[in-house]
Amino acid sequence: MHRPMRAIVAFALLGLAALARAQEPPPVPAPPRLEARSWILEDFHSARVLAAHEPQRRIEPASMTKMMTVYVALKEIHAGRLRLDDRVTVSEKAWRTPGSRMFIEVGRQVTVGELLKGIIVQSGNDASVALAEHIAGSEDSFAGLMNRYAAALGMRQTHFANATGLPHPKHYTTVADLAKLARALIRDFPEEYRWHAIKKYTYNGITQYNRNRLLWRDPSVDGIKTGHTESAGYCLAASAERDGMRLIAIVAGTKGEEARARAAQALLNWGFRFYETRRLYEAGKPLARPRVWFGAREEVPVGPARDVYVTFPRGHYRRLEPAMRLPARLEAPVEQGRRLGEVRVRLDGETLAEAPLVALEPVPEGGLWQRLRDRVLLLLE
Numbered sequence: 001m002h003r004p005m006r007a008i009v010a011f012a013l014l015g016l017a018a019l020a021r022a023q024e025p026p027p028v029p030a031p032p033r034l035e036a037r038s039w040i041l042e043d044f045h046s047a048r049v050l051a052a053h054e055p056q057r058r059i060e061p062a063s064m065t066k067m068m069t070v071y072v073a074l075k076e077i078h079a080g081r082l083r084l085d086d087r088v089t090v091s092e093k094a095w096r097t098p099g100s101r102m103f104i105e106v107g108r109q110v111t112v113g114e115l116l117k118g119i120i121v122q123s124g125n126d127a128s129v130a131l132a133e134h135i136a137g138s139e140d141s142f143a144g145l146m147n148r149y150a151a152a153l154g155m156r157q158t159h160f161a162n163a164t165g166l167p168h169p170k171h172y173t174t175v176a177d178l179a180k181l182a183r184a185l186i187r188d189f190p191e192e193y194r195w196h197a198i199k200k201y202t203y204n205g206i207t208q209y210n211r212n213r214l215l216w217r218d219p220s221v222d223g224i225k226t227g228h229t230e231s232a233g234y235c236l237a238a239s240a241e242r243d244g245m246r247l248i249a250i251v252a253g254t255k256g257e258e259a260r261a262r263a264a265q266a267l268l269n270w271g272f273r274f275y276e277t278r279r280l281y282e283a284g285k286p287l288a289r290p291r292v293w294f295g296a297r298e299e300v301p302v303g304p305a306r307d308v309y310v311t312f313p314r315g316h317y318r319r320l321e322p323a324m325r326l327p328a329r330l331e332a333p334v335e336q337g338r339r340l341g342e343v344r345v346r347l348d349g350e351t352l353a354e355a356p357l358v359a360l361e362p363v364p365e366g367g368l369w370q371r372l373r374d375r376v377l378l379l380l381e
Helices: 003-023 062-078 092-096 112-120 125-136 139-152 175-188 190-197 257-274 368-380
Strands: 038-043 049-053 087-089 109-111 200-203 206-209 221-229 233-242 245-254 275-281 302-304 308-313 321-325 339-347 350-359
Touching: 038 175, 038 257, 049 175, 049 257, 062 112, 062 125, 062 139, 062 175, 062 221, 062 233, 087 125, 092 125, 109 112, 112 125, 112 190, 112 200, 125 139, 175 190, 175 221, 175 233, 175 245, 190 221, 221 257, 233 257, 245 257, 245 275, 257 275, 302 339, 308 339, 308 350
Parallel strands: none
Antiparallel strands: 038 049, 038 245, 087 109, 200 206, 221 233, 233 245, 275 308, 302 350, 321 339, 339 350
């Protein structure tokens, strides 16, 4: 090859290499440094933790407790044991409860719907106690319900002693557990969750504003709950949705209202900027049709029982490595819903998501001729 031609080829190769480098997605920088005791940023759909600082550290949840108070009430409503228009008589204990208030009056009747908005928007401790007493007879009994639901949600480092979040030695949680609760609240009650975006609420002639400042600053933010006591500091559970991707940020132990808003906003912005979430596989859609021996049919459709979402650094979609694991030999009968394997998605050696694969249809045992035929085929293999 002539020297000029070699120079042209070398230049072209260098150009292609430079173009490839230019097209490579930028690396994900470290998450923002926050002045908070603990915090976590999690994707709602995939449940992947994108960043965290001491997520298992025990904290006082303060009024973020009311996320569980609301969750229990909505569970009761959806079970048919409670209605939004049920009337609750306000006890003296509820009326006297210190801290943030909805300003309900002792002996008056208030609907469950009004109390829920007073809890969500106004962070009413009085409303929380009134609702707890109506549902369970006493606040102590209601706390027992809260702990049962916490256990069911996998909140293993959480214990509730009241419905308000007022300080108590046996009232504690972690930001990791609160993220589980936030996901459940949004997932299980999408319609009622919208109440968390209400900016102000008027009851008894008194208008109060939602303490979540991000509702005014970021149109993608639609919840969830603030919290504050002297011992807990200023806390915030925030959630936002942009282009179908929802993130949950929990910050605990900041020094002021503005500090908690800035911290949660920084986490949300960082997560949306550098990550994306996609649904790779739809629930009930077949991913494979493995051979079934001795069955009425020779194949069974296999797919995930639930949607499979994956959260990964932006620009890395083509580098995802999905893989399925199925049994080497499958014999009838196969029941619908039976777990037959799993699908796993990896990126650079890290598992980002995995989900069970189940039989989407039943395959009953075949007739005598089908069984004999398959036995002969297996012998000939």
